[in-house]
Amino acid sequence: MSKKRGFDSFFERMSRRTAQKVSRRNFLATLGATLAGATVLPVLPVNRRAQAAEDTALQAAKEWAAAVQAQTKDERACNYWRYCSSDGYLCSCCGGGAATCPPGATPSPTSWIGSCLNPDDGKTYLIAYRDCCGKDTCARCVCLGTAGEMPVYRPQLNNDIVWCFGASSMVYHCSSAAIVGEV
Amino acid sequence: MSSATLADSAGAQFPTPGAVPDVLVRQHNTVVYRIDGAAQDYSRNCQGCHGHLGYSVEEIPVLKDRVGYFTRTPAGRAYLVRVPNVAQAHLSDERLARLLNWMLATYSPAQLPRDFVPYTAEEVNRLRREHPPSVVQLRKQVVEELLARGAIPDAAVLSFAGE
Numbered sequence: 441m442s443k444k445r446g447f448d449s450f451f452e453r454m455s456r457r458t459a460q461k462v463s464r465r466n467f468l469a470t471l472g473a474t475l476a477g478a479t480v481l482p483v484l485p486v487n488r489r490a491q492a493a494e495d496t497a498l499q500a501a502k503e504w505a506a507a508v509q510a511q512t513k514d515e516r517a518c519n520y521w522r523y524c525s526s527d528g529y530l531c532s533c534c535g536g537g538a539a540t541c542p543p544g545a546t547p548s549p550t551s552w553i554g555s556c557l558n559p560d561d562g563k564t565y566l567i568a569y570r571d572c573c574g575k576d577t578c579a580r581c582v583c584l585g586t587a588g589e590m591p592v593y594r595p596q597l598n599n600d601i602v603w604c605f606g607a608s609s610m611v612y613h614c615s616s617a618a619i620v621g622e623v
Numbered sequence: 624m625s626s627a628t629l630a631d632s633a634g635a636q637f638p639t640p641g642a643v644p645d646v647l648v649r650q651h652n653t654v655v656y657r658i659d660g661a662a663q664d665y666s667r668n669c670q671g672c673h674g675h676l677g678y679s680v681e682e683i684p685v686l687k688d689r690v691g692y693f694t695r696t697p698a699g700r701a702y703l704v705r706v707p708n709v710a711q712a713h714l715s716d717e718r719l720a721r722l723l724n725w726m727l728a729t730y731s732p733a734q735l736p737r738d739f740v741p742y743t744a745e746e747v748n749r750l751r752r753e754h755p756p757s758v759v760q761l762r763k764q765v766v767e768e769l770l771a772r773g774a775i776p777d778a779a780v781l782s783f784a785g786e
Contacts, residue, residue, distance in 0.1 A: 493713035494667075512645045521645070538647055549680050553671045560644035566658065566666050596671060596708060605672070606680025619643065620666055620675075621658035 497555060497588030498564060500524075504587040505557045512560050518583035522567050525554035525585045527599040528615035531572050533581035539618040541572035548573055549606040552597055553620060554588045566620035569599060573607035578614040661718075661725030668712050669726070677730035681784040691727050691734030692781060693765065695774035702765045704742070704750035707758060711751075716744040719751070 501524050504510070508519035515522075515538040516530060522538060523530070535542030551570040558565060590597035604610045643655045658666050666675075673679055677687030684690075693699035703723060704710060712719055720742040727735060755761045769775045 515647060549674070550683070551671045553667055555667075558644060563643075565643065565655065566663075568671065594711075596668070605682065619645075619648070619653065619655050620670070621656050621663075622643070623658055623663055623666075 498557075500587040501555055501557045501564060504585060505559050510557070510559045512558060516581060518581070518585075521558050522556055522565075522617035522619070523583050523585050524556035524587040525567070525589050525599055526569060526615050526617055527584050527586070527589075528571070528582070528612070529578040530581040530583060531578075531614040531616045534572075534578035534614045536572060536614065536616065539616050541616065542575070542578070542614065545572035545575040545613040546608045547571075547616065548604045551603050552599060554597075554599075555623060556587065564623050566623055568618045568620050569603060570616050570618060571603040571607070572613045572616055573602075573604035574609045574611055575613040577612055583615075661721045662729075664714060664718055664722045665726060668708075668714065668722070677726075684783045686726065686730040688731055688734060689781060691731030692769060692775050694727065694739055695734075695736045696765070696768055696772060698768055699765045699774075700742075701750050701753075702761060704747055705753060705755060705758060705761065709751070710754075716748040716751070720744045720747045723747070 504524045505521065510519050510521040510524070511517070512521050514520060515532040518530075520538065530538075531541060531545075532538050534545075536545070541547045548570045551568040553566055553568050555564050555566050557563070586599070588597070589599050592598045592600055595601055602610055602612045604612060643653070647653070648655065672683050673686050677690075678685045690703070693703050704719075709719070709723070712722075714722065724741045727739075766775075766778060766781050769781070770778050775781060
């Protein structure tokens with residue numbers, strides 16, 4: 441179990457370092473150069489912000505899927521494809537499932553919504569990371585994915601905070617990952 | 624039913640159940656739809672708290688059958704762009720304007736004024752640069768003006784537990 445934790449924290453650190461190193465300007469300049477050979481394509485400033493945010497999130501999701509060898513068969517493993525931005529204990533190890541709460545815990549009506557790459561079809565899906573709440577912490581199968589996650593000063597896209605707003609209580613039990621749609 | 628016969632109002636095709644390669648999706652025969660355009664921007668930026676039906680928990684303002692009221696005055700219209708999570712969304716001016724128009728048409732069309740003019744990118748660009756010192760105070764003033772003009776039946780219509 442400690443080996444697995446070291447494995448996870450290594451890739452988490454790698455993801456963070458990548459996110460910190462690759463600036464938007466650098467990413468766009470590199471992308472433009474790749475597409476047009478030596479010429480860098482001009483990018484309209486009005487689009488830059490939106491494209492950069494999603495490109496960064498998609499890139500992070502792809503990197504995570506490759507780094508952990510994401511799979512679509514075992515919901516109790518940290519490299520199950522939906523957990524690319526899951527931070528906490530897996531509800532599937534706590535008497536529930538990847539998208540269902542264990543008995544005695546209530547699903548939070550609110551969540552942050554990230555996106556993960558499905559390795560089998562190469563498509564990206566929106567994932568709602570709803571915490572299951574109202575029961576003492578499960579403390580099994582801890583996982584940490586940070587693909588597309590933002591720092592806490594943008595809380596609506598952060599997975600460090602406890603997503604139990606509107607549930608029976610703010611006591612955190614485990615984290616779930618429901619598919620919202622294909623993008 | 625085959626995917627060829629199912630389509631939403633925008634003409635998009637629904638995938639057949641179990642199309643996502645995933646053990647749980649196959650087990651539960653879950654149907655997963657594509658989410659594109661303004662609906663996708665809403666999913667990424669708003670849905671987690673405001674809900675896919677436009678309402679959620681009592682601390683979070685309800686959009687459904689309510690948010691359209693704000694567009695009945697110029698101050699209210701401006702307020703919707705100045706809400707911090709709107710103004711600071713990771714979206715260009717064009718996409719934010721498109722999202723606001725989609726959100727109003729989807730969740731609160733009946734509350735829009737008859738002469739409602741959709742948001743433009745230029746308008747959003749101008750409004751999101753303005754940072755009122757207190758957005759809470761601003762909201763109070765906007766609601767008072769809506770009430771004074773008879774644009775809302777009573778103040779309770781736009782109240783929420785988080786304020």
